[in-house]
Amino acid sequence: MGRWEPNARGRLAEAALELYSERGFEQTTVAEIAKRAGLTERTYFRHYADKREVLFGGSELQDLLVEVIAGVPESTAPIDALAVGLEALAGVFDERRPFARKRQAVIAANPELQERELIKLASLSAALAGALRLRGVPEPAASLTAEVGVAVFKVGFERWITASDDRPMAPVMRELLDGLKAVTAGGDGA
């Protein structure tokens, strides 16, 4: 990550996404991604463990979520801490909507990438549960809240990425959390 490779991670991700969109995931090699980004294969593997990981940005989102949850005032209820965390994630995605849309099309076309995505979400849930336990939330509430958080994130992401307008993600997440409260309270979902 020396200064002769400014933003190598981002350049590699952009190059990979371009190539995966043009030729397909299977037909692209790491050497080609590195070349397109003006970097070497060695640099690629310093940043990403394999061909899939470049689309998932390592543990960036997870780290952000854990940090944000840790910073929420102690008296905040778990579900409200979760809401703050989801809002922070939404901010990241809103900055990258075109990238996110293109990326989602690539993932939708490849079962291996879908598997990696599910693993990332499971890992996000585990990290979130850990962050909630650190705040003193007992089990099973910590794991439940974390799983529910990922559930809301999945549904919200899907709605945001397929929306015909450019509505930001944060209000989508807030609406879903309200919808969740209504549904768990026994509402009919309407």
Added chain:
Amino acid sequence: MGRWEPNARGRLAEAALELYSERGFEQTTVAEIAKRAGLTERTYFRHYADKREVLFGGSELQDLLVEVIAGVPESTAPIDALAVGLEALAGVFDERRPFARKRQAVIAANPELQERELIKLASLSAALAGALRLRGVPEPAASLTAEVGVAVFKVGFERWITASDDRPMAPVMRELLDGLKAVTAGGDGA
């Protein structure tokens, strides 16, 4: 599935689980599984698409869940229909606790099997959302309820499988649904 192969599916699953436990998933071949079950490789592939699928029983759980949800009285709230579905799944697992425990140890030791499990859960969620939409539950409530259902199932399964006593799964699920209501209503999880 002729009468000369009674319970081929179950026998193959038992044989696979034994071999995966004894030698590890990677070290076991389909030929060995078929042999241990007293069946042929051809029969194996008539029942399961690959070496992983034998541990996941095809779409059995998903079909059960969809059927149960479809049979719940129309006036039932989505969250209560979900509760009935989870109870039905719990019944299946309680009948197979030793198998489920052994199976979980094998899955925990192998990332490929963990991936397949996550895919099965994602597919369970999609089927559940579909069953709820068929009952007239609108979106996003149907997807939210389905994702939340899978979230509760995951946490409940983990608690049930690691419990030191032989407590059945149904009351575990009921407690978690109550916990979920408390958490989403802004409780502190205690």
